[in-house]
Amino acid sequence: MHDDERAALARLCDQLPGLRAEIAKHPAATRELLARIESRARAGEPVRALLDDLFPPDQAGVTRTFEALPSLGPGRSSEERFGCPARLCDREATTKPAGPLPRCWLTGRFMRRLAG
Ligand SMILES: [Zn+2]
Numbered sequence: 001m002h003d004d005e006r007a008a009l010a011r012l013c014d015q016l017p018g019l020r021a022e023i024a025k026h027p028a029a030t031r032e033l034l035a036r037i038e039s040r041a042r043a044g045e046p047v048r049a050l051l052d053d054l055f056p057p058d059q060a061g062v063t064r065t066f067e068a069l070p071s072l073g074p075g076r077s078s079e080e081r082f083g084c085p086a087r088l089c090d091r092e093a094t095t096k097p098a099g100p101l102p103r104c105w106l107t108g109r110f111m112r113r114l115a116g
Pocket of ligand 1: 014054083085086088089091104105106
């Protein structure tokens with residue numbers, strides 16, 4: 001899969017909880033679009049074009065929410081690193097030792113521990 005697609009998937013996965021909450025306030029057509037994006041993403045299919053439909057540049061509301069959500073930065077060495085359980089995207093999350101396992105929002109599964 002193209003790097004841009006993987007990056008889009010990582011961002012989508014990371015921000016999905018906030019995005020779902022935001023999209024729930026939008027009309028049915030928008031909610032269906034997000035559902036379609038999610039199912040395509042889970043199937044490993046490209047979603048960037050659909051994401052562009054979901055966030056047209058002239059509709060600042062949704063876009064602003066999506067962009068404003070914090071993404072997870074690189075972890076510190078004392079933290080454990082986790083990756084996408086379905087290997088769909090390059091998203092990485094960290095957790096404190098003995099902390100709760102991070103979850104992949106796209107698949108609803110716990111993320112897998114990465115070596116090193
Ligand atoms: Zn994921």
